[in-house]
Amino acid sequence: FYFDERLQPSLGRHLMARLLTALFVFAPTRVHSFTVLPAASSRLYSASSALEMTKRVLVPIADGSEEIETTCITDTLTRCGAEVTVASVMPNQLTCKMSRGIKIMADTSIDEAAKEEWDLVVLPGGMPGATHLRDSEALSGILEKQVSGGKKYAAICAAPAVVLADKGMIG
Numbered sequence: 385f386y387f388d389e390r391l392q393p394s395l396g397r398h399l400m401a402r403l404l405t406a407l408f409v410f411a412p413t414r415v416h417s418f419t420v421l422p423a424a425s426s427r428l429y430s431a432s433s434a435l436e437m438t439k440r441v442l443v444p445i446a447d448g449s450e451e452i453e454t455t456c457i458t459d460t461l462t463r464c465g466a467e468v469t470v471a472s473v474m475p476n477q478l479t480c481k482m483s484r485g486i487k488i489m490a491d492t493s494i495d496e497a498a499k500e501e502w503d504l505v506v507l508p509g510g511m512p513g514a515t516h517l518r519d520s521e522a523l524s525g526i527l528e529k530q531v532s533g534g535k536k537y538a539a540i541c542a543a544p545a546v547v548l549a550d551k552g553m554i555g
Contacts, residue, residue, distance in 0.1 A: 509541020
């Protein structure tokens with residue numbers, strides 16, 4: 385994986401380095417190394433992989449989820465080779481109105497996603513999106529399955545306090 389900061393300057397060097405570090409921790413058998421290199425007037429980020437197996441990542445969203453966090457999660461992990469699925473926790477709707485009014489269409493519903501196995505579940509923040517995530521019974525079941533299976537889960541911004549802490553999943 386290579387990332388040229390000139391193409392996505394808003395992500396910045398530190399965010400990309402952190403996301404690549406998270407991927408390295410998330411998939412140590414897939415990613416063998418990543419490098420931050422100067423490239424002319426930009427930074428070049430790279431990650432090398434050696435395993436054909438694609439990691440499956442679920443990103444649940446809701447009305448009021450933070451669009452930048454959702455986009456950064458999905459974009460970065462997709463660029464690193466993960467198969468990312470966005471699932472709406474809103475009943476009977478795939479399109480969610482994010483925290484700043486942007487509409488994002490999910491790939492599937494959380495009920496359908498609950499029938500699958502996930503290597504990683506990543507929760508974006510934003511309010512009241514995190515509250516909707518917390519209140520989703522299907523998402524609660526997915527997170528419980530991640531814990532019992534020793535699989536990874538992560539959260540950003542409001543989601544750790546609102547979702548994970550409420551379920552006793554921090555610590």
